[in-house]
Amino acid sequence: xxxxxxxxxxxxLKEADGLLKDPARRRLLGNVxxxxxxxxxxxVALKNYGSVKEMLTRISYFNDGxxxxxxxxxxxxxxxxxxxxxxxxxxxxxxxxxxxxVVDPATYKLELSGKIADRRPWTLPMLQALxxxxxxxxxxxxxxxxxxxxxxxxxFSDFLKRxxxxxxxxxxxxxxxxxxxxxxxxxxALHDQTLLTLTFRDHVLPTWYGFPMKLRMPTKLxxxxxxxxxxxxxxxxxxxxxxxxQGYNWFGGS
Amino acid sequence: xxxxxxxxxxxxxxxxxxxxxxxxxxxxxHWANAIAVIMLTLSGWRIYDATRFMFGFxxxxxxxxxxxxxxALQWHFAFMWLLMGNALVYLLVHVFSGRFRRQFLPxxxxxxxxxxxxxxxxxxxxxxIRRYNAVQKAAYLFAMADIVVLVLSGLVLWKSVQLPWLRxxxxxxxxxxxxxxxxxxxxxxxxxxxxxxxxxxxRTIRAMVWGR
Numbered sequence: 452x453x454x455x456x457x458x459x460x461x462x463x464l465k466e467a468d469g470l471l472k473d474p475a476r477r478r479l480l481g482n483v484x485x486x487x488x489x490x491x492x493x494x495v496a497l498k499n500y501g502s503v504k505e506m507l508t509r510i511s512y513f514n515d516g517x518x519x520x521x522x523x524x525x526x527x528x529x530x531x532x533x534x535x536x537x538x539x540x541x542x543x544x545x546x547x548x549x550x551x552x553v554v555d556p557a558t559y560k561l562e563l564s565g566k567i568a569d570r571r572p573w574t575l576p577m578l579q580a581l582x583x584x585x586x587x588x589x590x591x592x593x594x595x596x597x598x599x600x601x602x603x604x605x606x607f608s609d610f611l612k613r614x615x616x617x618x619x620x621x622x623x624x625x626x627x628x629x630x631x632x633x634x635x636x637x638x639x640a641l642h643d644q645t646l647l648t649l650t651f652r653d654h655v656l657p658t659w660y661g662f663p664m665k666l667r668m669p670t671k672l673x674x675x676x677x678x679x680x681x682x683x684x685x686x687x688x689x690x691x692x693x694x695x696x697q698g699y700n701w702f703g704g705s
Numbered sequence: 706x707x708x709x710x711x712x713x714x715x716x717x718x719x720x721x722x723x724x725x726x727x728x729x730x731x732x733x734x735h736w737a738n739a740i741a742v743i744m745l746t747l748s749g750w751r752i753y754d755a756t757r758f759m760f761g762f763x764x765x766x767x768x769x770x771x772x773x774x775x776x777a778l779q780w781h782f783a784f785m786w787l788l789m790g791n792a793l794v795y796l797l798v799h800v801f802s803g804r805f806r807r808q809f810l811p812x813x814x815x816x817x818x819x820x821x822x823x824x825x826x827x828x829x830x831x832x833x834i835r836r837y838n839a840v841q842k843a844a845y846l847f848a849m850a851d852i853v854v855l856v857l858s859g860l861v862l863w864k865s866v867q868l869p870w871l872r873x874x875x876x877x878x879x880x881x882x883x884x885x886x887x888x889x890x891x892x893x894x895x896x897x898x899x900x901x902x903x904x905x906x907x908r909t910i911r912a913m914v915w916g917r
Contacts, residue, residue, distance in 0.1 A: 507779040514782050521867050528866045589878065591865065594755035594774065597878055670866050698775030700782065705866050 511700050518702040522638055528669030528705075531587045536652065537598035540590075542659045543673065544629070545693070551659045552628040552679050559663050565624070565684035568615025575663055578649060581605045581613075585653070586644060588669035590676070591705050593694075602667040604648035608641045616685045624690035625666065628679035633692035635668070635675060636702065644669050647680075675703040725916030726835050732913055734795050741788040742852075742892065744770065744780055749889055751777030759886070785859060792852050812842045831906045844895065851892050858885040 542548045560572040585603030592598075611618060618641060624634040639645060648667045649656055656662045661678025668676055674694045684690075695701045727735070747770035755774045757763050771777025799805035816839035823829045824840055831838075837845065857871060861881035865872045875881040903910050911917065 507776075507783055510783040510786075511779055518864070518867075521864070523867065526867055526869070529869075591878060592756070593778070595752065595758070595882065596756040694775065698773075698779055700778065705864065 508698075511698075514700055515702040518704040519636055519638070522636075522670070522704060524638060524642055526670075528588050528644055531589065531599050533587065533601070535599045536587060536601055540600045540651070540660070541592075541596070541598055543592060543594075544678075545631070546629070548659050553658060554628050554663050554679060556663060561664070561680065562682040563614055563684070564682060565686045566617035566620050567683075567685050568617075570614075575649075578605060578647070578664070582609065583649075584646065585650070586646065586669070588644065588667075590669070590673055592673040593699060593703070601652050602646060602648040602665070603650035603653065604646045604664065604667070606643065607645040607647050607666065608643065610647055611640060611685075620685045621687050622685070622690055624684045624686060625677040625680050626682040626684075627677050628681050631677060631679070631693050632690070633675060633677050633695065634690035634701075635666075635671065639668060639670055639704070642668070642670055670705060672703040672705055674699060726912040727916055729916065730798070732916060734791055735913055737787060737791045738795070738852075741784045741791060742896070744784040745788060745855075746889060746893060747771075748777040748780035748784070752781060753886065758882075782863075785856075785863075788852070789856055792849075792856060796849070808837060809842050809846055812839060812846070817843050831909070834906070834909050834912055844899070848892070848895050848899075851888050851895065854884065854888045855892065858882075858888060861885075 542551075544551065556575050559575055561574075561578065562572050563570045582605070583603055584606055585601060587599060587601045589597050589599050611623075616623075618637055621637055622634045623637065623640045624632070626632050645666070645668045648661075648665050649663065651657060651660045656665060661680075664680050665678040666676055666680060674692075692699075692701065695703075747768070750764040751766070751769035751771045752774065753759075754764055754766065754769065769777065771780050796805075799808075820829060820839040824838075829838060829840070858875055858881045860868055861872045861875050861878065862885055865878045865881070872878060872881065875884055903913075
């Protein structure tokens, strides 16, 4: 009986050997297996297109975490000289230059909401009366280009402290006159190069660069720098953003 | 019991790394790298198209990955982890296992020229695909160096403020952007030559898939 089993085993091996010795056959076998595997894989991929998107979104959130972890409050973006300023400075928005919102300075009021102790609105003269600072930094766009500009205004960390913002919260959100909205992490809000700017190249911020005010952060990409800000709020509830909700990375750090 | 038959069958059914041209870990890393490089190149082309700084030259959108800039960036910032992690482990294993020295060194400019001449004359032999000729060594070392440059310049584009020393080393944000583009172009050129060469010597493809 053992002899029989042994014979069978030998026969099977011999046959397998014959099959596998022929390179053409072996290749065919391999190709068939690969083809089957591939079609199965693409079938799965097509059926789960939604989950591929979800996976990419998750990785994007993971990248937010990585950027938050390596963000250092004392890491400063390089500063430049007047001679380095890009002229003309590019206009960029989700609409054309002529469609930039016109805000009336006489009636303008900056609204505050959320976890802020003193939520009284601010007029432009009140903001202009605060200590001002300016810096020349590189604006890096998510599209790849960059340009150097000079922005002046109020250090945002000073402003947040003055209004009694709860700086233990995670997010600061912005609502703008053009319907744009975005939000940033608190460490970046408190970074000393983050400015609530009222001027561009020492002149009142022009309409197309964000009049009456733009939050300028040289540590973040352009789409994270909101223009025409109407409302600022502090929250622990993730607020997202106009581009971020469509797929741009939320942290958008540089 | 027929020993030879058993031996052949066993070798065919259960690959033994000691007898393979490319060990399993190497094959896995090669293909992981291939996937990462292809996905990053295709999504990178879409990102490049958002600001076409090479004389306005546009890469046809149908050749790109991501559908739009935001989608391309998501693919790019996902597969960068695969490229970085894979390249790091690959280089560490190569250096510390001695495989790097064994496979890629020594390499002299003279030996590259000699092998390049015999290659152009059609005499370069691939008798033993385990051993790389000088042109192969140079090409693979170039691919490794190019990936290092791609990762470093990519890091500057991603985190230019947080990595000041790297940014200055690569000449600032805008210069790093050019480096990244040209390193990509060279990598695309490498892929074309690499694939053509592999097709000309199909044994190498089989070896990189099945080990032998």
